Every structure is written in structure tokens, then in C-alpha cells.
Amino acid sequence: MNADRMAAAYFASLATLSRNTPDGWYAERGTSRAATSGSAIAALNGAYSVALDPDPASLDTMAVAVRARDVPWSITVRGAASYAVAGLAARHGRTVRADTTVLACAAADVAFRDPEAVIRRVGAAESGTYTAILAEAFEAPVAVFGSMMAGGVLDHAAFSGYLAIESGRPVGTALGMRAGDVIGVFNVGVVPSHRRRGLGRALTERILADAFAGGADAAYLHTSAMGRPLYASMGFRHVETRTVFTAG
Incomplete structure (x- = not known):
């Protein structure tokens, strides 16, 4: 899978989300972007380079802009960060460095298992429930997710929200999150009491099945080391690693 294509889809979806969530904000300068998502999650607010070779000047401009929004934020670049980028991040107080793994697959590569789990599509009318379960699944306060999923996000044509249901x-x-012919898979989480039952895979499969039926031909996601074996078994392969700088 083409890393540039997956990156372009991600940054396009980030722009759409930031422009449609109630407290979101978005800006561009050269090959750099700045966005806030309405959440208090630093990785979802920040300055981003869409190019493999970041432009320090435009990235710095975007960092200044997002810093003024007074939210937890980050600086993200594709691939390994150069000394210049690390220095720029440090000047903005972003000194904690971590990697984000990006996996991708073509529609024809996905191994579906047709799980029996009940997965239900939801719209904006259920955004409160969606956010509450999202927070429980990620073991975080609801306030951390803020207004990210509020407003009309779950009714927007680019987004598809799902809930897994057990015993009602x-x-x-x-x-x-779809951009063109590429679907991004996000927010896959299961509450602690219902883990290890295949629900994470079932949720992911439902996103992919619906998107591929609607004409998408590729998918990507960001994963932790723990989640990587699951997604590899579905047909996803590593295409890129991004470097994320957050506050110390």
C-alpha cells in the first residue's frame, strides 16, 4: 500500500473532523497543518507535516497557531524526526517523543470472519451514548473526549459511527473516516468487562465491509504494539511510522 496515499487520506479526514466538530479548528500553511478536535487528547490536536521532508518554517507557524488554542497538543511528522524537527518541538515544550504505527490494506487483502456480534450503525442523535462508551472503553473520563463526537459529526457523509451491542x-x-476511496479505522474500543470476545475485530470488519461495499478500495489504521497482531491477521501491513512529540 502507498504510504503517501494513506497519509493524504488521514490528513484530509483530520481536516474534515476538525471543521465539523463544535470546538474544532483547522489551518494550513505550505506542507504543514494545524488542527484541534474538541478533545483534550494531545495527539488529536496539533501541528502536522503532510510531507516526508517537513518544512520547519511552516511547521513552526502551525505550532504557534495551535499553541494559542490553549489545548493539549502535539507535533507530528511522518517517519523519523530530524534533529531540526526535534529542536523545533523542544522549543515549543514538546519533549516527549513516541512513535505511531500506521497499517494499511487493500480491499482484496482483508480476511473477513463474518463474526456473529451485533454491530449497530449510529448517528448524531446517539453521540452522547457513543462518547460515554468510547470513554469507558478507553478507561478515560468522558470530559477527555469533549465535543469531538458532538454536533453533526456522526451524521456527516465522511464518518460512520458504530456501537457493539451485547445483552441490549x-x-x-x-x-x-472516509476520504476519497480510502477508509480510516478509528476509535475501536471495548469496555473492560467485554474484552477478548472478538468485538474489536467485529467492529473493524463492519467499518471495512460497509466502506468497501460503498466503493472504497483501501483502508488504514493506527495501532499499538498490542493491537498489531490482530490487524495483521486481518490483512493489514505496516506502511509508515510517524513521530509524535507531546509535552513533558
Whole structure:
């Protein structure tokens, strides 16, 4: 899979989300972007380079702009960060460095298992429930997610929200973010009491099945080391590593 294509889809979706969530904000300068998502998650607010070779001047301009928004934020570049980027991040107080792994697959490569789990598509009318289950799944206060999923986000054509249901209760979440013919898989989480039952895979499969049926031909996601074996078993392969700088 083409890393540039997956990156372009991600940054396009980030722009769409930031422009449509109630407290979101978005800006561009050269090959750099700045966005806030309405959440208090630093990785979802920040200055980003869309190019493999970041332009320090435009990235610095975007860092100044997002810093003024007074939210937890980050600086993200594709690939390994240069000394110049690390120095720029340090000047903005972003001294903690971490990697984000990006996996991708073509539609034809996905290994579906047709799980029996009940996965239900949800719209904006259920954004409160969605956010509450998302917070429970990620073991974080609801306030951390702020207004990210509020407003009309879940009714927007670019987004598809899902809840996993067991015994009549929502127990998991997932979000598809589509840009062109590429679908991004996000917010896959299951509440602690219902983990290890295949729900994370079922949620991911539902996003992919719906998107591919609608004409998408590729997918990507960001994963932790713990989640990588699951997604590899579905047909996802590593395409890129990004470097993220947050506050110390």
C-alpha cells in the first residue's frame, strides 16, 4: 500500500473532523497543518507535516497557531524526526517523543470472519451514548473526549459511527473516516468487562465491509504494539511510522 496515499487520506479526514466538530479548528500553511478536535487528547490536536521532508518554517507557524488554542497538543511528522524537527518541538515544550504505527490494506487483502456480534450503525442523535462508551472503553473520563463526537459529526457523509451491542447494552465503539476511496479505522474500543470476545475485530470488519461495499478500495489504521497482531491477521501491513512529540 502507498504510504503517501494513506497519509493524504488521514490528513484530509483530520481536516474534515476538525471543521465539523463544535470546538474544532483547522489551518494550513505550505506542507504543514494545524488542527484541534474538541478533545483534550494531545495527539488529536496539533501541528502536522503532510510531507516526508517537513518544512520547519511552516511547521513552526502551525505550532504557534495551535499553541494559542490553549489545548493539549502535539507535533507530528511522518517517519523519523530530524534533529531540526526535534529542536523545533523542544522549543515549543514538546519533549516527549513516541512513535505511531500506521497499517494499511487493500480491499482484496482483508480476511473477513463474518463474526456473529451485533454491530449497530449510529448517528448524531446517539453521540452522547457513543462518547460515554468510547470513554469507558478507553478507561478515560468522558470530559477527555469533549465535543469531538458532538454536533453533526456522526451524521456527516465522511464518518460512520458504530456501537457493539451485547445483552441490549452498548459495549464497544468504532469510527470510520472516509476520504476519497480510502477508509480510516478509528476509535475501536471495548469496555473492560467485554474484552477478548472478538468485538474489536467485529467492529473493524463492519467499518471495512460497509466502506468497501460503498466503493472504497483501501483502508488504514493506527495501532499499538498490542493491537498489531490482530490487524495483521486481518490483512493489514505496516506502511509508515510517524513521530509524535507531546509535552513533558
